[in-house]
Amino acid sequence: MELTFAHWIYVLVTLSVIITMLFRKGVVLPVLIGTFLVAAFYKGSLVSGFQAVFNANLVAARELFSIFLIITLMIAMLNALKDLGADQRMVAPIQKVMVNGHVSFLILLGATYIISLFFWPTPAVPLICALLVPAAVRAGLPLMTAAMVVCIAGQGMALSSDYIMQVAPMLSATAAGIETAPVTDKALVLSLITGLSALLYVYIRNYKVIKDNSLLKSNRVFNAEEKAYFSASEELAAAIEEPELAKRKQSYGKFFAVLVPLSLLAVMIYMFTNKFTGGTGLEGGDGAAFIGGVAVILLILATLAMNRIHALDKVSDHLTDGFVFAFKAMAPVIPIAGFFFMGSSDFTGAILSLGEDVAKPAFLFDVIQAAQSYIPQNPFLAGFGLLIVGIVTGLDGSGFSGLPLTGALSGALATGNGIDPSTLAAIGQMGAIWAGGTIVAWSSLVAIAGFLKLSPMELARKNFTPVIMGLFLSTLVAVLIW
Secondary structure, eight states: OOOOHHHHHHHHHHHHHHHHHHTTOOOHHHHHHHHHHHHHHHHTOHHHHHHHHHHHHHHHHHHHHHHHHHHHHHHHHHHHHHHHTHHHHHHHHHHHTOOSHHHHHHHHHHHHHHHHHHHOHHHHHHHHHHHTHHHHHHTTOOHHHHHHHHIIIIIIIIHHHOTTTOHHHHHHHHHHTSOHHHHHHHHHHHHHHHHHHHHHHHHHHHHHHHHHHHHTGGGOOOOHHHHHHHHHHHHHHHHHSOOOOOHHHHHHHHHHHHHHHHHHHHHHHHHHHHHHTTSOOSOTHHHHHHHHHHHHHHHHHHHHHHOTTTHHHHHHHHHHHHHHHHHHHHTTHHHHHHHHHTTSHHHHHHHTTOOTTSOOOOHHHHHHHHTGGGSOOOHHHHHHHHHHHHHHHHTTSOSGGGHHHHHHHHHHHSTTTTSOHHHHHHHHHHHHHHHHHHSOTTSTHHHHHHHTTOOHHHHHHHHHHHHHHHHHHHHHHHHHHO
């Protein structure tokens, strides 16, 4: 399609979005204005511009609602478990096996990764920092090292793949106009390469301190940061300590502390075995539906166990809280996705109210195709270029807000570069989420630093080298093997 003035407006707005993210400012305002201008100039009508702003948000909301729903159901289930005290009981046995700093490092890594994979890091952080980190630090793990493990394993490794809830890969794949499954699989591999290499670096750098602390743990001298943390964590423990509950609540709390992990483990095993035996692996919408349905049944059972009389009202409360959390976390993504969906012809027909027989513009894809002859056709440049764009978009502290852009660019740049769009989408996803969760001090990393009484700037600075090294390594592997 011939480039129009609207195409150039789209390019200018896209560049302004990247620059705005670089300065850590919100990008909802520029994308809303951009959607209006692109549509108004393309159709030559102010009325069409107004309509397109609404339609773009409607199309994005329709495409992404499954994401909001799965977040809602998982958070609702977690809140029901909190009422029973089952969330604390689930991690209590882990504390007993933290016998030294080395074992604590591995257990904290594994527990953070698994809990964050199923519940997302944000609701998981209070549980981990309040119950597991104190045991790990007393066993010999330095407090800053423990914070880095929680951050890298949760905000980075678990969230960047998002293999269970599949919010991130669905966002990336939808914007790229491709299937979710290949993005999900590649993101899992790249997240493990990035995370494990970063954690190996952290372990090697702190090995001597962990060893010394472990040998002297019975009469270990805590530094100022650790003393401040233990003072705060004891207050927190007293605040969250389970009150005297009825026998029914205690027994059901123990029951669900076993039932929920076993149910989620069964879901994961089924998804993997289904994939390896020739099935689909229940990825994308099917996987979200499966885990969401399991969450609903567990939510109902846990609510009935805790509130037999008031269960009808309590289920509604949990779902409402879940929706509030989901929309707070993801609502800004809708207008951003709406703008970048205009980069693909799959969505412009609905956004611009074009008839069936009318040629559909793809504002980003058209520009990339027109500039194809000027862009070096090199998979390394494409891969590392998407990584850099992803990191830049993650500097706003969100990570998810950049996925519509990296996804759209992945679909557009894949042509002629000899690299699969799902690979580029996974690389961009890594850059955006790892940057947004682990190396900027104004991100969700603040929650970890706050709970552990550490400086967010210092934690982000400590994470920078291992995370960037891990991202470089995973991108290199992706370009070479895919």
